[in-house]
Amino acid sequence: xxxxxxxxxxxxxxxxxxxxxxxxxxxxxxxxxxxxxxxxxxxxxxxxxxxxxxxxxxxxxxxxxxxxxxxxxxxxxxxxxxxxxxxxxxxxxxxxxxxxxxxxxxxxxxxxxxxxxxxxxxxxxxxxxxxxxxxxxxxxxxxxxxxxxxxxxxxxxxxxxxxxxxxxxxxxxxxxxxxxxxxxxxxxxxxxxxxxxxxxxxxxxxxxxxxxxxxxxxxxxxxxxxxxxxxxxxxxxxxxxxxxxxxxxxxxxxxxxxxxxxxxxxxxxxxxxxxxxxxxxxxxxxxxxxxxxxxxxxxxxxxxxxxxxxxxxxxxxxxxxxxxxxxxxxxxxxxxxxxxxxxxxxxxxxxxxxxxxxxxxxxxxxxxxxxxxxxxxxxxxxxxxxxxxxxxxxxxxxxxxxxxxxxxxxxxxxxxxxxxxxxxxxxxxxxxxxxxxxxxxxxxxxxxxxxxxxxxxxxxxxxxxxxxxxxxxxxxxxxxxxxxxxxxxxxxxxxxxxxxxxxxxxxxxxxxxxxxxxxxxxxxxxxxxxxxxxxxxxxxxxxxxxxxxxxxxxxxxxxxxxxxxxxxxxxxxxxxxxxxxxxxxxxxxxxxxxxxxx
Ligand SMILES: Cc1cc2nc3c(=O)[nH]c(=O)nc-3n(C[C@H](O)[C@H](O)[C@H](O)COP(=O)(O)OP(=O)(O)OC[C@H]3O[C@@H](n4cnc5c(N)ncnc54)[C@H](O)[C@@H]3O)c2cc1C
Numbered sequence: 001x002x003x004x005x006x007x008x009x010x011x012x013x014x015x016x017x018x019x020x021x022x023x024x025x026x027x028x029x030x031x032x033x034x035x036x037x038x039x040x041x042x043x044x045x046x047x048x049x050x051x052x053x054x055x056x057x058x059x060x061x062x063x064x065x066x067x068x069x070x071x072x073x074x075x076x077x078x079x080x081x082x083x084x085x086x087x088x089x090x091x092x093x094x095x096x097x098x099x100x101x102x103x104x105x106x107x108x109x110x111x112x113x114x115x116x117x118x119x120x121x122x123x124x125x126x127x128x129x130x131x132x133x134x135x136x137x138x139x140x141x142x143x144x145x146x147x148x149x150x151x152x153x154x155x156x157x158x159x160x161x162x163x164x165x166x167x168x169x170x171x172x173x174x175x176x177x178x179x180x181x182x183x184x185x186x187x188x189x190x191x192x193x194x195x196x197x198x199x200x201x202x203x204x205x206x207x208x209x210x211x212x213x214x215x216x217x218x219x220x221x222x223x224x225x226x227x228x229x230x231x232x233x234x235x236x237x238x239x240x241x242x243x244x245x246x247x248x249x250x251x252x253x254x255x256x257x258x259x260x261x262x263x264x265x266x267x268x269x270x271x272x273x274x275x276x277x278x279x280x281x282x283x284x285x286x287x288x289x290x291x292x293x294x295x296x297x298x299x300x301x302x303x304x305x306x307x308x309x310x311x312x313x314x315x316x317x318x319x320x321x322x323x324x325x326x327x328x329x330x331x332x333x334x335x336x337x338x339x340x341x342x343x344x345x346x347x348x349x350x351x352x353x354x355x356x357x358x359x360x361x362x363x364x365x366x367x368x369x370x371x372x373x374x375x376x377x378x379x380x381x382x383x384x385x386x387x388x389x390x391x392x393x394x395x396x397x398x399x400x401x402x403x404x405x406x407x408x409x410x411x412x413x414x415x416x417x418x419x420x421x422x423x424x425x426x427x428x429x430x431x432x433x434x435x436x437x438x439x440x441x442x443x444x445x446x447x448x449x450x451x452x453x454x455x456x457x458x459x460x461x462x463x464x465x466x467x468x469x470x471x472x473x474x475x476x477x478x479x480x481x482x483x484x485x486x487x488x489x490x491x492x493x494x495x496x497x498x499x500x501x502x503x504x505x506x507x508x509x510x511x512x513x514x515x516x517x518x519x520x521x522x523x524x525x526x527x528x529x530x531x532x533x534x535x536x537x538x539x540x541x542x543x544x545x546x547x548x549x550x551x552x553x554x555x556x557x558x559x560x561x562x563x564x565x566x567x568x569x570x571x572x573x574x575x576x577x578x579x580x581x582x583x584x585x586x587x588x589x590x591x592x593x594x595x596x597x598x
Pocket of ligand 1: 143174176180182304306342367368372374375395579581
């Protein structure tokens with residue numbers, strides 16, 4: 001009897017297993033809405049159910065960063081409807097947004113009277129035999145950010161017919177797409193139009209002064225920049241900007257933040273009504289470059305990762321193995337392979353190994369999520385070498401409170417008073433962002449708070465962001481200290497000393513300039529816990545001035561090129577100079593394309 005019952009149970013179980021997930025749940029048909037917290041606040045969805053299926057998922061409200069979240073905003077709703085499951089993969093680089101959409105849809109499932117646990121069937125992977133996909137091209141570009149797309153464009157512009165770009169994420173762009181697309185360049189159509197005479201000697205002097213100042217702040221000399229590379233770059237970046245203009249990719253105009261100088265952005269980055277530059281101008285630049293490549297029949301492959309370089313007996317690079325959801329295949333490149341995979345600011349293991357002083361803040365990096373040092377590792381595997389003394393591209397400070405993360409970064413700390421866990425100031429807040437970053441990274445326990453009061457321009461934003469842990473607010477400095485967990489007497493004394501400096505215009509402690517000294521004296525008071533915000537790395541594999549990857553003995557690895565953040569160490573001492581990250585990506589990419597086709 002017992003045996004028969006078990007058989008019946010097994011049979012029923014097998015039968016149930018055969019029922020598709022779509023029929024495992026029944027719903028009270030209708031449309032429901034719910035929200036969950038994403039990266040920059042609430043993500044709201046509207047989900048429509050029939051009696052037996054989820055028929056539509058729409059994201060109706062969200063403030064996510066398009067360059068980071070757009071893949072998740074499109075893909076997650078589509079996957080839920082297509083596969084009738086909540087067990088869909090999150091989108092790499094947009095995990096928080098993906099999880100917010102899933103949480104909000106789960107809420108709607110409950111509202112529709114169903115148990116979300118009946119909707120957890122994993123999506124079956126496509127294991128169909130895809131056949132031999134070995135490919136032969138002239139140029140293989142690994143990494144579809146600014147460097148990679150410029151290299152592909154340039155190779156095609158110089159005669160290449162078969163160019164493949166593989167990008168491991170579900171959209172092109174990397175760090176370039178979240179950048180402001182600000183490029184500092186001389187001798188461009190734009191700088192000529194405003195009568196700015198090119199003067200690379202003056203520019204080089206400025207670069208040297210800035211590098212010397214970094215070395216002073218850090219107290220050690222990495223032996224970089226290499227000024228021959230920097231000088232070459234000054235010429236190449238101007239030519240690159242004009243080339244992109246000639247190719248119809250961008251018409252460059254002044255950058256409103258630093259008007260009438262070397263700083264320029266594509267005109268579509270400027271809001272025609274407000275005249276302000278879009279902080280995500282890189283997103284638009286990338287789209288225009290991708291359009292150019294599509295119009296020229298480039299082979300563009302998203303969600304495809306370069307994993308390993310292929311070499312011949314002489315050690316020359318002849319192609320690479322790449323991988324997508326269906327498996328791996330080899331791509332042979334007769335002219336060469338371009339490593340354009342960005343830096344490693346998004347790789348926790350590499351940050352812990354090479355830049356441990358910044359590793360605790362890796363979750364806050366604004367660098368592209370795919371920038372995990374893959375190209376550098378691939379080059380090392382075939383004999384490439386690392387530049388010594390890597391550093392970070394710093395963008396000042398940020399917050400763990402998503403609603404003011406951008407705010408913290410954009411205003412930096414110039415007008416603020418910053419204290420450590422001892423409630424004492426510890427640096428000149430008027431420093432440039434990278435110097436502030438050094439100071440923040442040197443606190444004993446990584447704790448720093450930026451103080452403000454009701455007079456601050458961003459006070460309303462801070463007020464709305466108060467969360468009791470990362471952003472606190474109080475009517476007295478003593479109460480503020482209690483919320484911050486610091487000693488009240490010391491904080492009161494620190495604020496008094498700072499306010500005296502503001503009144504006299506003389507910051508005897510740290511020498512902050514009078515224009516950045518604003519007293520903290522109008523309640524309510526605010527304190528924001530701040531963290532180092534990295535935007536990339538200054539590092540990479542050694543290349544010669546033609547961007548060919550070098551071995552330890554200085555010999556060239558034939559067929560292998562690297563540019564952008566994959567090989568940018570020689571450009572700087574420790575501080576990235578505004579407008580040179582995107583500039584170097586585009587200019588090095590263009591040079592590589594030209595060199596490949598010589
Ligand atoms: C928020 C922010 C703002 C910035 N603003 C500016 C600015 O206004 N001006 C400026 O000059 N600089 C700016 N920078 C710096 C600048 O954006 C970068 O230094 C530059 O764009 C890097 O370009 P890249 O091509 O080297 O890397 P990326 O643009 O990051 O491209 C690398 C690409 O390679 C892909 N990839 C990685 N590994 C693989 C693999 N194994 N297979 C396939 N693909 C792979 C990545 O997913 C990524 O798409 C900013 C940076 C940030 C983060």
